[in-house]
Amino acid sequence: MVKGHEIQGKSIGLVPTMGYLHEGHISLIKEAHKLTNLIVVSIYVNPGQFSPTEDLSTYPSDFHGDIQRLMAVPGGVDVVFHPYNLYDYGNSGGVGSDGEVEKKGAVSCVEERGLGHETWVRVERLEKGMCGKSRPVFFRGVATVVTKLFNIVEPDVAVFGKKDYQQWRIIQRMVRDLDFSIEVIGSDIVRENDGLAMSSRNVHLSTEERKKALSINRSLSRAKFAAEKGQVNSGELRNMIIQEINEAGGRIDYAEIVDQETLEAVEEIKSPVVFCIAAWFGKVRLIDNMEINI
Numbered sequence: 001m002v003k004g005h006e007i008q009g010k011s012i013g014l015v016p017t018m019g020y021l022h023e024g025h026i027s028l029i030k031e032a033h034k035l036t037n038l039i040v041v042s043i044y045v046n047p048g049q050f051s052p053t054e055d056l057s058t059y060p061s062d063f064h065g066d067i068q069r070l071m072a073v074p075g076g077v078d079v080v081f082h083p084y085n086l087y088d089y090g091n092s093g094g095v096g097s098d099g100e101v102e103k104k105g106a107v108s109c110v111e112e113r114g115l116g117h118e119t120w121v122r123v124e125r126l127e128k129g130m131c132g133k134s135r136p137v138f139f140r141g142v143a144t145v146v147t148k149l150f151n152i153v154e155p156d157v158a159v160f161g162k163k164d165y166q167q168w169r170i171i172q173r174m175v176r177d178l179d180f181s182i183e184v185i186g187s188d189i190v191r192e193n194d195g196l197a198m199s200s201r202n203v204h205l206s207t208e209e210r211k212k213a214l215s216i217n218r219s220l221s222r223a224k225f226a227a228e229k230g231q232v233n234s235g236e237l238r239n240m241i242i243q244e245i246n247e248a249g250g251r252i253d254y255a256e257i258v259d260q261e262t263l264e265a266v267e268e269i270k271s272p273v274v275f276c277i278a279a280w281f282g283k284v285r286l287i288d289n290m291e292i293n294i
Contacts, residue, residue, distance in 0.1 A: 011036040014155035016146060019043040020060040021069045024190040024198035028159045031187045033075050035157045041070060042081040042149055048117075049141030060203050086148050087117040121147045123170045123177070126263050130166050130276055131287070134253050142167055143174050150180055162186045163197050165274055165289045169263055189288070191217065197288045209281040215248035216277055220290040223275055227292050232269040245279050253278035253285065260291065269294060 013036030015028045021043075032039050043066055050056040063082065070077050120140050127139035150158070160168045168186045175184050190198050195217040196210065205213060219241045227237060234257040241255050258265050260272045269292060276289040 010038055011156040012038045012040060012153065014149065014153050014158045015039065015041045016149055016158065016160070017041060017043055018045045018059065018200065019066050020062055020200040020203075021066045022190075022198045022200065024161055024163065026069065026073055027190045028161055028187050029070075029073050029077060031185060032157065032159045035159075035183075035185065036155075038079075039075075039077040040079040040081055040153050040155065041077050042083075042153070044081075044083055044086065044145070044149075046086075046141055046145040048087065048144055049135075049138045051135070051137050054135070058204075060200050081149075081153065086145060120144050121174065121178075123173050126166070126170045126173055129258070129263060129265070130254055130256055131278060132166070134278070139167070139170055143170060146171055147174070147178075150175075150182060155182055157183045157185060159185045159187055161189065162291075163189045163199070163287065163289070165276055166263060169261070195221075197286070199286060201284055201286065204284045205281060209249075209284065212249040213279075213281045213284075213286055215245050215250060216279060216286060216288045217290075219244040220275055220277065220288060224290050224292050227269055228294055232294070234265070234267050234269065237269075237275070241275070241277065245277070249281065251280040253280060257292075 013032030015025070015032050017025050017028075025041075029039060029041060043063065045056070045059050045061065047056055067080065070080060121143040122140050123143055127143075132139055146158075158171070160171060162168055165186075168184070172184045172186075174180075175182050192198060192202075194214055196202065196214055197217065202210070222244075223237045223241055226240070231237065237257060238255050242252050245252055245255075255275075255277050256265055257269065257273050257275050260274050266273055272291065272293045274289050274291045276287070278285060278287045280286075
């Protein structure tokens with residue numbers, strides 16, 4: 001089937017987000033502008049990727065602020081897709097007087113109650129490690145909602161941030177395996193002036209926690225420098241990272257050096273790898289990574 005926009009010679013770029021937009025998201029839109037004619041930005045806090053114990057109800061949102069930020073993007077966007085609910089499980093919350101979805105009553109799609117959403121997309125091997133260990137339903141929810149977005153929007157190109165490196169690779173693999181005719185682009189991490197990777201969750205950091213969190217990028221940069229100078233033993237590099245983050249007051253979830261394509265852990269760096277980190281500062285879990293190409 002030939003889509004209507006293809007007949008008209010137009011291509012669609014999709015930038016999936018969960019809202020509370022920052023310059024990292026804006027960079028994805030700018031990347032999409034380079035590659036396509038029409039830009040769709042989705043804003044949807046996906047309950048399917050949160051377990052019942054996670055922070056769905058506290059995930060930050062500012063839809064009206066997001067619209068203002070999108071209006072200020074050079075070239076703008078053509079469509080903002082802001083669905084109320086992409087799953088069918090009944091009254092999961094309400095719509096407030098300002099048009100915002102009220103998350104007070106929202107539940108995760110992994111809960112038993114509801115009206116029967118039971119079809120999930122899994123990328124079984126790539127989802128097992130790193131974030132998949134501590135968040136076992138996360139990538140199931142991501143792959144499923146991205147499949148929904150792809151089926152609804154029918155984009156030619158989709159742009160994802162490399163900060164969520166494992167997510168980007170999982171979506172690439174899903175697109176390959178399910179024969180989507182979509183090019184999945186990974187866009188480089190955008191950082192604050194002090195080096196902290198931009199994230200919607202950064203707003204929950206206290207001033208002191210934010211200072212401590214700078215140890216993530218600082219230690220990753222040191223590890224990359226050491227690897228480029230010949231220190232290629234993954235265990236030694238991991239220990240260096242873990243020690244610095246622990247000394248700064250963080251709590252490591254994982255620190256892994258993995259192959260950029262397969263995401264399999266490597267003992268010694270002999271080909272392109274990515275050093276992926278997840279760490280807690282206070283009640284905020286931050287992820288970051290750095291590619292090492294030697």
